[in-house]
Amino acid sequence: MKSKKEKWMVRLILLFMFICTLPVILFLLFIFCNSFLSSSEFISRYGMAEHGNQVSQYVQFSFFPKKISLDQYKDAFWNHSNFWYYFWNSAEISIFIVIGTVVVSALGAYAFAKLHFPCKQILFLGIIVFMMLPYQVMLSPQILLLDQIKLLNHTSSVILLNIFTTLGVYLLYQFMLNIPKECIEAAKMDGAGHIKIFFSIVLPQIKDGIYTLIILNLIDTWNLVEQPLLFLKNQYQYPLSVILSEGEEVIENNVFACCVIFLIPILLVFLACKDGLLNGIGNSVLK
Secondary structure: OOOHHHHHHHHHHHHHHHHHHHHHHHHHHHHHHHOOOOHHHHHHHHOEEEEOOEEEEOOOOOOOOOOOOOHHHHHHHHHOHHHHHHHHHHHHHHHHHHHHHHHHHHHHHHHHHHOOOOOHHHHHHHHHHHHHOOHHHHHHHHHHHHHHOOOOOOHHHHHHHHHOOHHHHHHHHHHHOOOOHHHHHHHHHOOOOHHHHHHHHHHHHOHHHHHHHHHHHHHHHHOOOHHHHHHOOOHHHOOHHHHHHHOOHHHHHHHHHHHHHHHHHHHHHHHHHHHHHHHHHHHHHHO
């Protein structure tokens, strides 16, 4: 039986968590409700107003539409093919980055966790240092590097630079430390090489870590803005995240519906991998 003091502590923690998440909940509710604005109501609330020779944007803030309409969704799905063009740009970039990150991070983590080679500790310390560096510090060297190897203004520049992430290596490294050495040694005595050990013993035991990496990495890459803006000069190479952040004309009157559609893939991936994510976080905390 919990004491009254423990019950009140639980209630205070839940109240604090609710207060912290309330702005996010209200913001998502605002986007979802406003996605059902009709075209005319959208323009009346968020259109451009003329004041003499000046044109300014004005907002008539409201959570709920006067009349529910699917105009924005119809325009986004059928009338504006550019929306899907940018959407598939985001999907292409994110899928390649996530797959590449899982492969590179798993191999790198296995090397640091289970292999022995010179300067191992120094290299791992370097990974931790790079992981703590602010992202903006690396942008200028990345631009110079991409310009030298002639990859600037190519979609592959955004993909390649995000595949090699120190966070992924460090995350999976922590999970691999939990694998008993006896399992690896027994497999070696049976004649198994590193490839078989990696695929048959290591990967099945770190699947929760992989699920965690997929979700965290997908959230990060699905919302990329800075790198595409700096590395890509052609607007038609931009992912949807950049278009939404700039409020391009192709989605200006459907921005709320586009935001809702943009959130759906992340939500589906989270629902598919949430058990692995929770187990991964739980194992990390217990460790």
